[in-house]
Amino acid sequence: xxxIMAVNAGSSSLKFQLLEMTKTSEVVLTEGIFxxxxxxxxxxxxxxxxxxxxxxxxxVRNHADSVAMLLKVLVEKGIVKDLNEIKGVGHRILHCGxxxxxxxxxNEESIAVVESVNDLGPLHNPANLTGVRAFxxxxxxxxxxxxxxxxxxxxxxxxxxxxxxxYEWYEKYRVRKYGFHGxxxxxxxxxxxxxxxxxxxxxxxxxxxxxxxxSLAAIKYGKVVDTSMxxxxxxxxxxxxxxxxxxxxxxxxxxxHEGFTSNRIVDILNKKSGFYxxxxxxxxxxxxxxxxxxGDYKAxxxxxxxxxxxxxxxxxxxxxxxxxxxxxxxAGIGEKSPECRLHVIDRIKEALQIEIDEKVxxxxxEELEIxxxxxxxxxxxxxxxxxxxxxxxxxxxxxxxxxxx
Ligand code: ADP
Numbered sequence: 001x002x003x004i005m006a007v008n009a010g011s012s013s014l015k016f017q018l019l020e021m022t023k024t025s026e027v028v029l030t031e032g033i034f035x036x037x038x039x040x041x042x043x044x045x046x047x048x049x050x051x052x053x054x055x056x057x058x059x060v061r062n063h064a065d066s067v068a069m070l071l072k073v074l075v076e077k078g079i080v081k082d083l084n085e086i087k088g089v090g091h092r093i094l095h096c097g098x099x100x101x102x103x104x105x106x107n108e109e110s111i112a113v114v115e116s117v118n119d120l121g122p123l124h125n126p127a128n129l130t131g132v133r134a135f136x137x138x139x140x141x142x143x144x145x146x147x148x149x150x151x152x153x154x155x156x157x158x159x160x161x162x163x164x165x166x167y168e169w170y171e172k173y174r175v176r177k178y179g180f181h182g183x184x185x186x187x188x189x190x191x192x193x194x195x196x197x198x199x200x201x202x203x204x205x206x207x208x209x210x211x212x213x214x215s216l217a218a219i220k221y222g223k224v225v226d227t228s229m230x231x232x233x234x235x236x237x238x239x240x241x242x243x244x245x246x247x248x249x250x251x252x253x254x255x256x257h258e259g260f261t262s263n264r265i266v267d268i269l270n271k272k273s274g275f276y277x278x279x280x281x282x283x284x285x286x287x288x289x290x291x292x293x294x295g296d297y298k299a300x301x302x303x304x305x306x307x308x309x310x311x312x313x314x315x316x317x318x319x320x321x322x323x324x325x326x327x328x329x330x331a332g333i334g335e336k337s338p339e340c341r342l343h344v345i346d347r348i349k350e351a352l353q354i355e356i357d358e359k360v361x362x363x364x365x366e367e368l369e370i371x372x373x374x375x376x377x378x379x380x381x382x383x384x385x386x387x388x389x390x391x392x393x394x395x396x397x398x399x400x401x402x403x404x405x
């Protein structure tokens with residue numbers, strides 16, 4: 001049996017999911033997270049067999065310790081009989097700049113390539129690589145595959161990814177739009193084609209990944225032609241804690257008034273804006289909806305602003321692709337907020353001739369077709385599954401042979 005580990009290592013955390021993969025089945029065996037790595041009281045949580053164990057693990061001082069503990073626990077709990085059942089490890093890595101349009105095998109050469117773009121993902125890339133190195137050391141004979149958040153978007157044409165600032169900023173520093181959530185947009189696009197029984201190459205899709213972070217992608221005949229996040233994930237839609245697009249001169253204006261550095265202002269735009277900035281610190285969409293229901297003006301306003309921003313991008317991508325066959329909602333809000341979906345569709349339904357089945361739209365967290373047969377554009381909900389996409393890429397790129405069943 002081939003088991004594949006999907007890993008997402010952050011600066012103080014390491015999330016994992018172990019999947020058993022055959023040619024005909026994909027089953028999650030266990031998942032969990034190490035949190036507060038490097039701090040006095042790290043926590044290890046693992047879910048398996050319908051149970052959830054959580055404990056302090058002070059002996060875990062770094063990512064390598066967390067990987068060693070994870071592998072030990074997998075054997076102790078009988079989740080794997082022998083570590084050699086693990087045939088591959090797929091790693092979520094934030095940024096590969098313009099280097100890789102597909103996932104790659106991680107070795108010293110590709111690690112160096114990822115390190116060469118660390119300036120584009122200064123918080124995430126080094127942390128992601130810590131996870132890669134920890135698994136390389138713990139399981140030296142197992143293939144490691146890097147799956148990048150930015151790769152799927154590398155098909156964008158120059159007119160979509162360039163910024164109209166001095167060209168030398170691009171030449172010297174690679175300043176351009178990259179886009180993020182690529183693994184999610186890719187999974188959802190492929191799944192949509194499967195659901196509709198049509199090749200991806202024949203569909204124009206707008207994928208709406210609306211979670212705490214949020215982005216849209218315009219996918220024309222299998223290729224991303226535009227996306228809403230930019231050089232960093234700050235750009236585009238109104239989000240849980242991010243402002244999304246605004247006039248960049250706001251930074252100078254606030255700097256002049258408040259005496260803040262640009263670093264501090266961009267930090268505020270990333271962490272204290274969006275829902276959070278309008279509601280006194282609520283970044284969770286459910287809490288913002290509850291405030292709205294109580295008649296809170298600012299909560300209502302920021303939700304309308306997010307819905308407008310999603311609708312605006314859909315309109316833009318509809319025109320840019322010369323039409324759209326299917327709009328897909330995914331991630332926390334996209335999957336579980338009927339209100340968000342309904343309000344977005346309300347804004348575009350006249351122009352795009354969309355008809356929604358409001359009863360079906362009430363269902364949360366499931367694969368759904370929420371448009372009616374009369375609708376000119378199909379509207380789907382497809383729960384995202386980045387871990388599965390990472391595991392599949394690990395198998396494909398790592399050339400791992402799977403058993404039939
Ligand atoms: P991320 O991975 O970006 O942290 P998620 O995709 O998990 O985010 O989405 C988190 C968002 O989804 C939060 O704003 C949360 O409030 C929202 N969400 C989760 N469940 C529901 C729900 N039942 N109804 C509305 N929003 C929900």
